[in-house]
Amino acid sequence: MRIPPLGFAIFVEGCAPQEPLLQLGDASFGQTVIKPKDDVHLNVTGIVKHLPERFTQACPDDGESPLDMLLGKYIKGDTITAFVRGAKSPSKDTPDWISDLLSDVTVPVPVPGHSFGHLIKEFKLANTHFGLPDPFAEPDTPESNPTVSATVKALVALPAEMNVNLNVSHVKANADVMYQGKKLGELHIREWQSAKSTRVAAKDGNGPSLLVESQLNKAPLNITDDDLFTDVIQNMIFGKKKVVLGIKAKVDVQVSTGLGEFAIRNIPASGSVPVKRS
Numbered sequence: 001m002r003i004p005p006l007g008f009a010i011f012v013e014g015c016a017p018q019e020p021l022l023q024l025g026d027a028s029f030g031q032t033v034i035k036p037k038d039d040v041h042l043n044v045t046g047i048v049k050h051l052p053e054r055f056t057q058a059c060p061d062d063g064e065s066p067l068d069m070l071l072g073k074y075i076k077g078d079t080i081t082a083f084v085r086g087a088k089s090p091s092k093d094t095p096d097w098i099s100d101l102l103s104d105v106t107v108p109v110p111v112p113g114h115s116f117g118h119l120i121k122e123f124k125l126a127n128t129h130f131g132l133p134d135p136f137a138e139p140d141t142p143e144s145n146p147t148v149s150a151t152v153k154a155l156v157a158l159p160a161e162m163n164v165n166l167n168v169s170h171v172k173a174n175a176d177v178m179y180q181g182k183k184l185g186e187l188h189i190r191e192w193q194s195a196k197s198t199r200v201a202a203k204d205g206n207g208p209s210l211l212v213e214s215q216l217n218k219a220p221l222n223i224t225d226d227d228l229f230t231d232v233i234q235n236m237i238f239g240k241k242k243v244v245l246g247i248k249a250k251v252d253v254q255v256s257t258g259l260g261e262f263a264i265r266n267i268p269a270s271g272s273v274p275v276k277r278s
Contacts, residue, residue, distance in 0.1 A: 003032040004098065005091035010046065011083040011106075014066050015059035021083055021106075022052050022066060028090045056262045068265045077113040084109055120251060121157050121209065123271035125150035130236070130275060131218055146229075147218040148187060154251065154269065155200070156210040167256045168197040168212045175249035177221065177273070179232055184245065185223040189216065192254060212253065236275060245273040 007028040011021035025048035034040055055066050064072075073080050086102020128150040137143035152171065170192035177184045195214035202208045223229045235243050252265045 001034045003034065004094040005030045005089050006094065006102065007087040007089045007099070008102075009085050009087040011085065012055075012066065012070060013081070013083075014054060015061070022055050024048055024051070024055070026087065027084075030091075031093075051260050051262065056260070064265065065262075067262055071264055072266065074111075074113045079110050079112050082109045082111055083107070119157055119267050120154050120269035122153070122155040123247065123249060123251070123269035124153050125216070125247065125271075125273045126153055127151050128273050128275050130221075145220040145222055148216060148221050149218050150216045150273070152193075152195075152212075152214040152216055154212045156212060156253075156267075157206075158208045158210055165258065166210070168195050168210065168253050169256055169261070170254040171195045171212060171214050171251060173249045173251045173269075175247050178246035178248065179228055179243075181246075182225060182228055184225055184228050184232065185221050187219060187221050187247075187249075189219055195253075232275075243275040245275060247271055247273050 005028065007026065009023050010025045010027055011023050014020065014022050025046055027044055027046040029042045029044045032040065032042060051067070058065050070080055083106050085106040086099060086104070088103075089099050125148070128148065131147035131149065133146050134143040152173075154171070156168075172189045172192050173187070174189070175187040177187055193214045193216065195212055197213075198211045200209040200211050232243060232245075235241070247270065249269045250265075251267045251269050252263055253267065254261060254263045
């Protein structure tokens, strides 16, 4: 049996299951011959011309976009679902009735996720300086909190499956700051901070990475344990050892690719913060 060239459209879900599906790309394959008891080999070509605007826009309920939800599931190893629907054939030799018939059929296709482990291999704040609170500030205002100035450095592992050139232009994060295993405070970088990224070649059996750097200037640190913060200040002033804080963060990165700009959210990261003495 000979199957003529066929075309298909590839869809994913939007913000909610009841909303119309979002088309991400097109796929097609040429004429295929099927013989009894023989394997069938298909050479399928897929094209993504652009990402739909609704795919990268935040949903009304939780602030995540369909892209955020899709990538979030995939990098956690969860199965995601794509939807395949018949479309107009790329060949004039394919009868219209076949394309019309297939366009009425939508098939869900499960795509196994792939856990990449720790996407951010290293995360640290370099050249970190503490600024003490304004003694005349009103309580519970940003000025009443100490501030942190530092250079944010993150080494992001690039999955082999992500074979497109990308550049990180902005970052933001929510982080817990730790000292001696206890939570000292919270650091919320809610606004996008300008960043630059440099590709690091593969070495020692590891794949390529992306070094992302951003400058943090006087970001408010919300202290949750005043006694612990007093210990930190005393050790900074009178201690002989370097004060090193721990950090556990959820990082958002805004990336630019050939398909446009979009954000990847809630990437887990952890690292250390050596604090400089004045």
